[in-house]
Amino acid sequence: MISFQPDFCEIALPEEGHYSIEDYGSSKARWCSGCGAHTILHSVQKLCEDEQLPPEKTVFVSGIGCSSRFPHYMKTYGFHGLHGRALPVASGVKFRRPDLNVFVITGDGDCCSIGAGHWVHGIRYNMKMVVLLFDNSIYGLTKKQTSPTSPLGTHSNTHPRGSVIPPINPIQSTLGFANVSFVAQTIDWKPAHLNATLKKAFDHPGLAFVRIVQRCPIWMRDTYEPTVKDPNALTLLDHEDGIVLDEKAKSTFRHIEQHDPSDLLKAREMAELVKETTPIGLFYQNKNAIRYDEYGAHNLGISVEERIGAINTLMDRYAI
Amino acid sequence: MISNPASQPSETNRFERTKIKEAVIEIVSDSGEGAQKCGQSLGAISAKMGNGVWTVEIIPAEIQPPARSKAGASGIRVRMGSNKITNMGDHADLVVALNEQVLYGRIDQNAYKPGTYLLIENKWATHTEETAIAYKESIEHFKELGYYIFEIPMEKECLKHVSDAKKGKNMWVLGLLCNLYDRDLEIAANQVKYIFRKKDEKIIQSNLDLLFAGYEYANENFPMHFTIPSKLSEEDYVVMNGNEAISLGVMAAGIEVCSMYPITPATSATHAMAETIESAGGIIHQAEDEIAAIGFAVGASYAGKTAVTITSGPGIALKTEFIGLAIMAEIPLVIIDVQRGGPSTGLPTKVEQGDLLAVLYGAPGDAPKVVLAPSTIEECFHFVILARKLAESFRTPVFVLTDANLATGVQPFPRPKIKAEWFPEPLDQSPWKEGVKVYDWDKNTGISKRPIPGQKGGMYTLTGLAHDEDSHVAYDPAINQRAVESRSRKLAALRETLKPPTIHGDEEGDLLLVGWGSTRGAIEEAAERAREKGAKVSSIHLRFLSPMEPGLKNIFDKFKKVMTVEINYSDTVGNPLITAENRRYSQLAWYLRAQTLTDIDCLSNVYGQPMSPIQILQRLEKELNLTLID
Secondary structure (H helix, E strand, C coil): CCCCCCCCCCCCCCCCCCCCHHHHECCCCCCCCCCHHHHHHHHHHHHHHHHCCCHHHEEEEECCCCHHHHHHHECCEEEECCCCCHHHHHHHHHHCCCCCEEEEEEEHHHHHHHCHHHHHHHHHHCCCEEEEEEECCEECCCCCEECCCCCCCCCCCCCCCCCCCCCCCHHHHHHHCCCCCEEEEEECCCHHHHHHHHHHHHHCCCEEEEEEECCCCCCCHHHHHHHHHCHHHEEEEECCCCCCCCHHHHCCCCEEEECCCCCHHHHHHHHHHHHCCEEEEEEEECCCCCCHHHHHCCCCCCCHHHHHHHHHHHHHHCEC | CCCCCCCCCCCCCCCCCEECCEEEEEEEECCCCCHHHHHHHHHHHHHHCCCEEEEEEECCCCCCCCCCCHHHCEEEEEEEECCCCCCCCCCEEEEEECCCCHHHHHHHCCCEEEEEEEEEECHHHHCCHHHHHHHHHHHHHHHHCCCEEEEECHHHHHHCCCCCCCCCHHHHHHHHHHHHCCCCHHHHHHHHHHHCCCCCHHHHHHHHHHHHHHHHHHHHCCCCCEECCCCCCCCCEEEEEHHHHHHHHHHHCCCCEEEECCCCCCCHHHHHHHCCHHHHCCEEEECCCHHHHHHHHHHHHHCCCCEEEEECHHHHHHHHHHHHHHHHCCCCEEEEEEECECCCCCECCCCCCCCHHHHHHCCCCCCCCEEECCCCHHHHHHHHHHHHHHHHHHCCEEEEEEEHHHHHCEEEEECCCCCHHHCCCCCCCCCCCCCCCCCCCCCCCCCCCCCCCCCCCCCCEEECCCECCCCCECCCHHHHHHHHHHHHHHHHHHHCCCCCCCCECCCCEEEEEEEEHHHHHHHHHHHHHHHHCCCCEEEEEECEEECECCCHHHHHHCEEEEEEEECCCCCCECECCCCCCCCCCCHHHHHHHHHHCCCEEEEECCCCCCCCHHHHHHHHHHHHCCCCCC
């Protein structure tokens, strides 16, 4: 049996363990037709294929909500846990398993409301993982309640006369958390930008937080339709260190702003832009932020003899 | 080089000593005066001499309560004897108080009896006018209560050796107690050196000076000197409290992730291992909150890393949703609950066994789990190892319920020999056997094996939703019925492996006491003392609370009456509106009544104190109509 591919061979041998996009697909997604999550699912599966991630080494952890059904539609390991608690679980998975590729799938209610405490600290732990915030600005699964990112005045079943508190800006908030290392924003209806953003996030040595502005055609059609249809509604953040698009993809944007993703203060300013348009691109990246998962892995592989030795040393302190 | 000063007492047996079987000693003070260090040292010295020892801390709720106040009593009780000591005992025989006001807190708790020796710092007699008046009034009051008072110039004596008596007075008191109870001075000196091993030599020397000075002072100024015969064991012993035993147990169980959030009285279990656990292959993760602490442990365990989370009652309340998930998705996990007084913030530093029903039933839906309750310090160590093993074998969360009494109680026990077999097998990453379902529930035991991320062919999505054998969301109602039955069957399978509890005393009689957790020492001692007086009293102690140890109904049927002894609340018949019919029972009683259809009574209270033998004996006297207390 030939166990290597000779470099003189012109004919490509069938690669052992080559994964096609179908290898990552599980059951048919049960999201509503027209839901932005379908595009994201496809884009994530494409990333897995492009990166040739072994499905058994890949874990999708989610909370509860429409988006959190995501792991069921992947043929990898998945953890569909509790509302708001994806980040602690994912952190526990990654802490002492550096060999696993970890993705977190969360929604605006899951991340920015019930799980907000974990959001602050998950960012601070900065473990290598990709966190995808599917932000459709509404509670969908429970049938249209105001979410923490619903625009002021959103009519919902909990606020039939319009919501009364301004929403959280997840980008701006995340840029304020300690030890933040990667913040990007993209949209579900421009696959080129979505794909490029996911790739950039996956390559980041730390926690990559990506907010994906996502359409909900059932409850939020009126909110998203203008943004989707109006070419003026988006601003592309452009930089050689940012999300790089080819010229063709770039040409679909009317507004392009240069933004250096190493500039945190400027990134926070850019996050404010949301008032006029939706800025998409890489807001901030710091490849050198301290990573808690590196700490978690520092003492892996200690032998049983060493462990017994350490325990006995401590036991000696109590010896009489 | 530390030299023993000239003042070191050379002659230690210049007077007759009264031989006693045991003594209960308390040292009480304001917070921060080192009373606990003094008592812990006395306990350690006695254990090293081969005496039986039990110490229990007296802890105020605040870090710095007002000085000289009833609420501020901080300190320690040391019970030491010729034989094994299993509980804090009844009343103190001798008390050292660094001020007189803190004694009121203890008197209210009925900690003393007429004849108790009170050794009180007398500097307050010449303090401010107000203080002096309070001091004198108190001394008179204490005399009326029948205590023997010794007013001791502790500060004055200490100032002969150090410039600041606040630091070191505790070591002077230790020296004094070492003399009164005939403790080995060399062992005591070594203990002092050990305590201050990280300090410079000057500090060690001045503390030794104080130890010897206290010892010397006791030569002259007291009419009573005791000795407690001891026997050194051939076996190696260790002496520690329950939280320290848990720490060592966590490491010996091969735990790789210990995830916690600070909470009294559980957190010191993490402190004790903090320096060592990383060399023992584990890491402590201090999470952002209680929920994240268990979530992190659940994630780690899902990924094949052995995990524990340590908390107390309020933490259990917050973790409940994740506990349900771990049961539903069958994720092994050890959950240690060092109980305190509840509900709500309750009595953070005090003793209560109030979490039993919350742990057994405190989750929506049917959430069967394994619940263990260690009854000694030694069991705190071994039960963590057992819990880890059970969690993995049965693919389920396992609770270890201790309480503030075990957490801070110090007792010597044979040094465990750490065994390689206690550590879990290395992570199995070999390919998942094709065709085996991820919840392949065994028909007879409900047990199934789980794939771990990294295992080829084992990919599945774990879910908290009702699911079938493939972990697919259950849309068919029959699946849920089958899944819930399978999870429940695991408990039945574990129960098959358990033995009925050991009966202490005769197998039949007038009264059977049933306990769980930290009350074991007090219950067995009370029952034994009652039997010596002719009472037909026996006791059993449950270590497995879920599944329940088998054979209980048979045991109960041989006694005229069965009564639990617990530190939690029950209504008292005869109180306004309370009848035998509407009475709310204590937690184990409630549970046993339901399980065995036996009319079980209970002795329970929520004073926040460990149960003492005399409390039990007082109730036995009423129940049996006998005189049992001398």
